[in-house]
Amino acid sequence: MSEPDETFEPRIVAFFCNWCTYTAADLAGISRMTYAPNVRVVRLMCSGRLDPQFVLAALRDGADGVLIGGCHPGDCHYQLGNYNAQRRVLLLKRMLRAMGIEDERVRLEWISAAEGEKVQRVCNEMTEQVRALGPLHLAAVPRREAS
């Protein structure tokens, strides 16, 4: 791999569940924990709502990495959604590898509502990890035909 480009600012889309990880991100804010501005959060009610297409759409639309945050195993507000998310992400990572996309660009983390610090750490780590991987060069494809 060539030397990482220090000026490259990765674009990361995050899907956080409403009950644990989104609340943890709020806690990070309330606690004024500064972290990399590269991560943009899309709120879902549950990590189990994550359709693998969301990850693919983010990568296609220009994201260099995707972060998914859900409740710890056993703590899902809807009992099982985080397990579904885990299975989908595992399968998706295999697909991404097959397509020649580094699977480190997609990361799933369990972050409880009390773990504001973990939001800070994971966002920073993810930013650095994707920065080291460099930009994801996918051919620009229009999302859908103009209506």
Add this chain to the structure above:
Amino acid sequence: MQAHDGAPKIGVYICHCGLNIAGKIDVEQVVAFAATLPNVAVARDYRFMCSDPGQDLIRQDIDDGLVNRVVVASCSPLMHEATFRRATAAGGISPFFFQMASIREHVSWVTADQQDATEKAKALVAAAVRRVALHEPLERRQSPVLPDAMVVGAGIAGIHAALTMANAGKHVYLIERESTIGGHMARFDKTFPTLDCAACILTPKMSEVRANPNITLWTYADVVSVEGYTGNFTVRVRRRPRYVDEDLCTGCLACIDACINKKAKVPDEWNEGLSKRKPIYIPFPQATPPVVVVDPETCIWFKTGKCPRPCIDACERDAFDFEQQERIEEVKVGAIVLATGFKEFDATRIPAYGYGRYPNVYTSVEVERLVNATGPTQGEIVLRDGTRPQTVGIIHCVGSRDERYNAYCSRVCCMYSLKLAHLIRERSGAEVYDFYIDMRTAGKGYEEFYDKLMQEGTHFVRGRVAGVTDEATTPEEEGKLIVRAEDTLLGAARRIPVDMVVLAVGLEPQPDAQDVRRLFNIGCGAEGFFTERHPKLAPVSTFTDGIFLAGACQGPKDIPDSVAQAGAAAAEVLAMVDRGMVELEPSTAFIDPAACSGCRTCVGLCPFAAITFDHDRNVAEVNEVVCKGCGICVGACPTGAAQQHLFTDEEIFNEIEGVLAYV
């Protein structure tokens, strides 16, 4: 409610939140940017969007026909989404024609660089604008609230909450794990700062619980499952066998005298093991209900099957039932108050203080029992060898305000230490040394109580105690416990020999708080106490509607605060029950029958069995009443037939495009 009226005309409102947002984000730039976005008709900023004039901006713009979709970029939706939905509805359009962008918690408060923050705020605004254009005018579902309520935990908080609701005419199920209600308070002799007798103020309330026809009290019981949703919970409660029929036992205690064990041999948990009980026992004379319990771990009949069981003969009411089995009761309630309390810090975790190693090192709870007239020594302050201590050292903050154990202040220890210092001095005449870090006596009459103690001649030493040792270095120290402490007022290290050490142990979450949290689907903070919905504005609510908190399960607090919180929780339940219905979020799933392939993937995935399969039409259907709106089925649907209101695929795709369009 008004349906779509032509093309979306989006109003974007950027909040300064004083300097919370405007101090980091260039609001003017964001407004100028928002005005260029597709479908945006109006872009404004205001110092406090949540204020009445801020909300009026939205209402007025809708009223004037300028705007039919609303985006507010301000704090987290968990903070003010409800506020701005109301403002949107006040303008006369569906409250769901609204989307929030969190540029405070997710941007201004967490971003170091001003330009970075401004760019990120723009991205979130763009995402909200793209998303809101697709929003549908949804209807909130209404669901009836069952009239009965449940309180879990019958310490002072649970008792007060149950009585408040019962006195308002509601039926309350009060569930207690121990064999008696009363909780920690029932074990205290006096309460600070008034030195009221704890039993004198608590036991009348305990009797009232028993006498109140609106309360169903189940002791020796715990909750095993909770199903349903706000206003409509089905709770299963396990009632453990006590081998005595509660309805027949009169609490005469003749069986205890008759027990084949002539001597009490079992350490009595109620007295912290400082006295002994028999295998058949009642925790304390005013136990409620006044019903004995057989402990199968120590009862000879249960251990060997060989005992003539004189207890049975002694019972005139024929109340014994050695065949009694665990029972599961199922009840339906509209709301639940959790008042599951705390546990004391385990003093053996700090070896330097010698608890468990030196017999004359006690925890504060043990001393509460020693000073109690119904305790193991009938209120006499004596050491384990029966002698009276001449000098006593009380160590504050044991397990509290210490990064190694619990970083938080347990709030009650300073005051109960002062209370114990007073009682010890009064009862035994001992000299009392009180080792504290900071004296925290905030509360009505608390500082005055501290003054009183100083005047009484209690010796106060300001500094953290390093350790307790029995290694004497001078003749005066021989045979004593030596408290080694820093005296920060003197600027010196001190060694103070005492006969008795009292460790003021802090308050911790119950050991099974995590299990209880999962059972009721609520949250815990990092320290393990249950999390309230909002620390200031919703201190007794949780993130699960219909579940409320009272007392120390939410964090350390004293009796007045626990009672106040219990009253607040009861009021929340009464408001719900009296209103008779709750409004549920419309974020349920739905399935487009035309697109459904009949694969049934969703049916098996739904954790709530809300999806059924219509064999005639070969399509799956969502029961919207049962659906909780997680969207698990939607994420799995291969054809996209399953969708979720407020979180449709298209809405989320648009949001993704938006956050990425302007980095």
